[in-house]
Amino acid sequence: MENLLLLIPLLPLLGAIINGTAGYFIQKRFGGKTNGIIATASISFSFLIALYLFFRLLGMEAENRAIILNLYSWISAKTLEVGFELVMDPLSAVMILVVSGVGSLIHLYSIGYMHTDKSQWRYFAYLNLFAFSMLVLVMADNLLLMFVGWEGVGLCSYLLIGFWYQDSDKATAGMKAFITNRVGDFGFLLGLFFLIWGLKNAGADISVVSLSYQALAESADKLSGIEFSGIALLTIVGLLFFVGATGKSAQIPLYVWLPDAMAGPTPVSALIHAATMVTAGVYMIARLNFIYVLSPTALTVVALVGAATALYAATMGFAQTDIKKVLAYSTISQLGFMFAAVGSAAFASGIFHLMTHAFFKACLFLGAGSVIHAMSGEQDIRKMGNLKKRIPVTFYTFLVASLAIAGVPGLSGFFSKDEILYRSFMSAQGFAGIWGYIVFGLLLLAALCTAFYMFRLVFITFYGEEVRSDESVIHHIHESPKSMTSVLIVLAVLSVLGGYIGLPEIFGVHSAFEGFLATVFEKSGSALNLPSSHSAEWIIMFLSTVVAASGIFAAYQIYYKNGYEGARNIRERIKTVHYIVENKYFIDEIYNLIVIEPVKILSYLLSLFDKYVIDGLVNLCGKITVIFANLDGLIDKYVVDGAVNLTAQGIKFAGERMRGLQTGRIQDYVYIMVTGGFLGLVLIRIINYFAGN
């Protein structure tokens, strides 16, 4: 059973290898569809295996519910002993199912979406490679192996954002994502180093550091007393890992890459930049819950940054006109919700929202893809309208997903979002204090904004009098092929039903989802000892319903009739604010001014240094070597040859015989042999003399 675990990441890797090496020929010979089928099949099998193992997992005793595969000892350096270990415990099981399940659907969708592309083999190879890296990330049983997956998904994200690399804007977007992520990765690595330092040198007395979660969880208590220059080590570690998470999961201040990442193909946006990769940060913090619960400071920072991002990104959604950009900011905002949840020590709620978000956000992105597909590549919502009748399947699935994300009662988003609001409120009464209320307030506002910008999008895109576009485009509008719409329907159904596995306790049931994850987070529950209150939960549920309804109603009022133009009056009135929001608060420009330009100047100065100083030195060394070599050549030519000519008389007879072979140099060689031997002898004697013998 353990060995099956290996197949889950291995199958997509195999698919990536097949498509990466032979894919070009496959596409040429059998058409790009075959590439897609290979890739889809490999990840689907992974999903089936994961599903089988998941049921086996359910059959195990709740206390030790985990399948662990220790493949081999990966790094063994005296006291650092890191294994290549894969694990499937409740937490990673959820992630594996989401990644392989949603991944399979999106692979399937891509077959239709990419059917005209020239290098589908490359696309599917990257996509499979991504699935492999992401599975390694979530299945790794130690932090170092997780980092391998962490870097792998970063690479694949870069490759896929810049998939159409001939377009320099898209290639730049890829680089931006990669570099921004590197900043975060730096934090991750530093956190790792601090952790190892703490475990090894700061008195925790761990004989062998394995970095596996189990071992870390057991030794986390020992770290809690340790300080580094006056700050608790666990706070430093927690914050550094969170820096890593802000990079990967697009939180303030490293969120800037995600909107640009929409340059990639839409299924990629759905899979990597909405459903899976960007949630890696949330997963990591949930994974390291045993570290965070010991540092309320770090937790509070996570919650605050998450809540601030949630609201901040939601406001940017108001002024965007690109359908994918709206969804991108929405993703950032929803990720903020997840971070607020884990920051409120509600790890299970964070993961719950991660899962429901994967369903409805993937559905939204793929729906957007379907719209773009229908509109012949148009992404500007101002040019759309009244698409409701023309592409009905896309419309209804999109509507369902929008209702879910807005938090309309009964749909998945409602349950998970409500859970987060409630938990953040309760955290205020525990460790977070006043900050908890601030988080709660920010989240509530963000929920309002979410309902508004989502329905702004829905009304502008799907309602209104007529499509505001060219005749040729309108003529071409058509519903997407079955392979795409079927995926939309599956995801829409999941967006509705996905919430019912985590019904809150006030409905008289015990949350199945939370119960399932409980073993992973058992420590965190007891460590912080948070209160619970049914009445508060009822009130918050009511509040969030009101918020969702008013957001939708506001959007209806403004946009239902006239689409984008409906808001013209409002735009006129708040011209400056709108200008700022529309330009994303000029954060990109500010980063450009304070980070990128100085780096450019520095690199220019360094290049000058390199050119004149370093190169000069290198050239000097080269020159000296050449001089010596020439000197050697001269010695060979004049000194040795001269001496040889002297002795040549003595062995003239031999020389005469050799002339038939056109060279007389053999005596030269023998001469070198003999003189060299004596030279060696003299050298040995001299060195021997100075060595004191």
Place this chain on the structure above:
Amino acid sequence: MLLSYLPEILTFAAGLLILFVFSVRRSSFDIITSVSFLTLLVLMVISVSGIVQPDASSRLFASSRFTEFFRIIIFVSLLFTFLFSNRSREISENTAPEYFLMLYLFFVAASFMVMAENLLSLYISMEILSLISYICVSFDFDRARSKEAGLKYAIYGAVASSIMLFGISYMYGTTGSLYYSEIAQKLQETGSLSEPVFLMNILVILMIFGGLFFKLSVFPFYAWSPDVYQGGPTPFVALLSVASKAAAIGALIKVVMIMFAADTNALTNGNIALILGIIAVLTMTLGNLMAINQNNLKRLLAYSSIAHAGYMIMALSAVDDTSVLAVKFYLVAYLVMNLGAFYCVQIVSDRTDSEDIENYYGLSSRNPYLAALFTVFLLSLTGIPPFFGFIGKFYLFAAIIHKGGGWYYALAIIGVINSAISLYYYARIIRAMYLLNGNDEPFVFDSVRKYTIGFLGVLAVLFGVWFSPVLRFVEYFHTVLR
């Protein structure tokens, strides 16, 4: 007892049989090669199968795990040589059976050389090996260059071996024995020596080493190798640069570690380490400096292999167990990358009839596969990670730094400087292949060669990142010398 020499006996018999069969019934080159290859493969399997047990009862020769390691190295390099001798421009189909007999005998002589436990048996097996080498170098009968190389090699070898023989006779005169272990005992009993006697003794040690240094092409016995490498048939020269050196270094390790084991007696008193160290410095420096201005790639590789012998001697100068292990590990790496580099040169020269660097201009566009592999071998020879050569060099330097002391640190620094110099001439070839433009006609070669160098290339990369199996292999054969 005979059973422990079974590989040598069977190889000898098989060589004669192959000569007989194919002289009676002339066959094509391909068939002769295939038969010889498969036969040798079977023999190699037999020799590692466990039938052959180490034997230390004889006094002239002794087989052990240590000698088995060198047996395998020589076997493997011979197998590659067979593949590349086939259809070589330089070896005529008519003389193929004789050529393969020579290669079979080469194995016998080289293997006995490592197994020798007595200066005279060492001398004799070395002499046989030399004779075979002289013949094989001049096997390209139609070319004056090949004949010239053979003759030069023979004359030079004659001088070197007579010097060695003189050293041996002097040693016999002073200690009364030719056995390594007995000489070691006698040396221990030597009292303090006067200056002239001491110097004479050092000279004698140098002379005894001389024959082995000649085989290793180490200063001051290196001068033959560029001419011989340039003139001789490339597949055999490649063998010469690997197997012949392997046998010589095996024998040298035994002489150093058994005969001068203590290195504390009045005669040697640390001088063995000193001799080897000085020789190593001179060899590396000379080999690398001379290679810089070479335009003929075979000559260049000859100088490079001189330098590599220098690196190995450098590590050996630590005269301890770690350094022997490092040298053996390096031999495996050296086998892979040096054979690979020589075969790349052979593939080009078989087509263009020349080894000049001009033929490599723009090779990357004419045959990217060959250019990429050649680059891998060259970078590996330089010792750049992640290639096999880097790990090999790492162990060499680690061995002498492990030994410690000012002299060894200085040696290590000189070694590193030399490695840096070597990058210059290796990179020159890479530059020629990738940056300079030559004629554009596509370049193809047959698939056996393609897969063989591909295989070597894969090993050069694979073992560069995953070297623990090689280490385990070398450690397995690293027990006692006897």
